[in-house]
């Protein structure tokens with residue numbers, strides 16, 4: 001099987017995986033309406049491959065076998081491959097109302113990292129697992145972030161060793177792992193989970209230097225889904241989050257057996273850091289690609305609401321809109337530049353986006369996001385949180401009052417629709433989620449700064465400074 005349909009994807013999810021949501025065990029994720037939203041959202045990654053408008057972007061033919069596969073699984077070899085990948089991620093996120101779909105994006109980021117970094121037996125296992133995911137057109141999560149306990153202590157010094165996933169047993173058949181990862185996106189509705197170390201490790205952390213993959217229904221894996229955006233969501237007041245959602249889990253590994261053919265790293269702490277970092281290099285490029293619809297929407301919605309409020313010509317409004325445009329276009333330009341400056345790994349021929357530019361794109365996005373929210377909330381006015389709900393709008397008695405008093409330069413029906421969009425995006429559950437996602441997902445701002453400084457080749461600049469100072 002090379003390409004699955006959205007229904008093929010949905011039909012595999014009730015496979016005995018252990019899920020909890022709001023204190024209850026869930027047997028079939030598709031049968032719980034507020035979780036089904038996340039499954040239908042994720043299915044966009046399958047829908048695009050069937051849609052003639054996107055098919056060329058969303059699929060590729062393997063030159064060897066002639067088989068058609070999802071383009072997410074195309075191993076990048078040059079700048080164009082990275083630009084195409086970025087466009088695909090942007091397109092699916094745009095169809096997903098600014099929420100990334102992620103079920104093939106993050107897993108393929110992880111696979112590319114393994115294909116680049118691993119050698120010997122581990123590389124062969126990674127290649128076999130890559131073919132398994134590509135040929136099965138699978139949805140794949142990556143659980144990298146451990147729960148981490150006391151952040152000032154390395155894994156081996158944690159009072160509870162289970163705060164980092166670690167090996168507790170091994171024999172000729174495989175290893176047994178224990179511990180927990182958190183914030184694991186799309187794991188509840190994925191087919192497979194790739195587990196990576198979250199950080200560089202020293203010799204004493206060797207039992208924590210472990211990478212492997214398990215099916216989501218593997219014995220001993222249990223997932224606790226976050227309760228964000230729970231309950232019935234009013235589609236009038238929440239035009240985005242009532243249709244689009246991503247699920248994160250606390251992912252617990254309770255003595256999970258992993259056969260050797262699915263173990264990619266075990267007891268070799270020197271590989272933990274490079275593997276973690278290489279995944280992050282790809283994943284931050286995915287991140288900045290999926291931010292693009294969100295920042296475009298901030299600009300577009302801000303311009304629309306300013307117009308509907310009748311304030312477009314005011315000097316401060318033009319200045320604020322200009323700031324938003326600069327923000328959006330800087331992130332877009334840096335994202336493109338990360339692909340244009342692509343490097344190709346000599347040993348494998350696999351391309352990767354320029355790490356410094358990728359991190360600058362992600363840093364610029366993350367550090368500018370809250371200011372962008374301030375601008376759009378400022379231009380919108382207080383109705384973002386004091387406005388009516390869908391039941392009010394549906395009421396024959398209330399609606400005429402709303403139509404009369406909430407008209408601006410535009411009729412109330414348009415102005416309230418735009419305010420609802422902005423409110424959903426910036427002030428409600430979805431807004432809070434996006435704001436934290438902006439700062440933390442794909443690594444914290446400090447991690448991006450570290451990578452920028454590390455990637456910058458300072459030698460030429462320093463030599464120039466020394467020359468002008470008369471030192472050399």
Ligand SMILES: Cc1cc2nc3c(=O)[nH]c(=O)nc-3n(C[C@H](O)[C@H](O)[C@H](O)COP(=O)(O)OP(=O)(O)OC[C@H]3O[C@@H](n4cnc5c(N)ncnc54)[C@H](O)[C@@H]3O)c2cc1C
Pocket residue numbers: 106142143144145147148151152182183184185186248436437440441442443444445446447
């Ligand atoms: C919506 C969302 C989706 C996510 N999806 C995934 C996913 O699919 N897979 C996955 O693996 N991860 C995922 N993440 C996790 C994400 O990568 C982490 O949130 C991020 O790396 C920060 O880790 P943390 O949340 O544990 O916060 P912390 O690491 O606790 O960070 C909190 C603060 O402490 C600082 N800090 C932490 N450690 C130290 C230290 N040793 N010294 C000094 N300062 C320190 C940080 O810089 C930050 O300022 C997701 C996160 C979010 C919010």
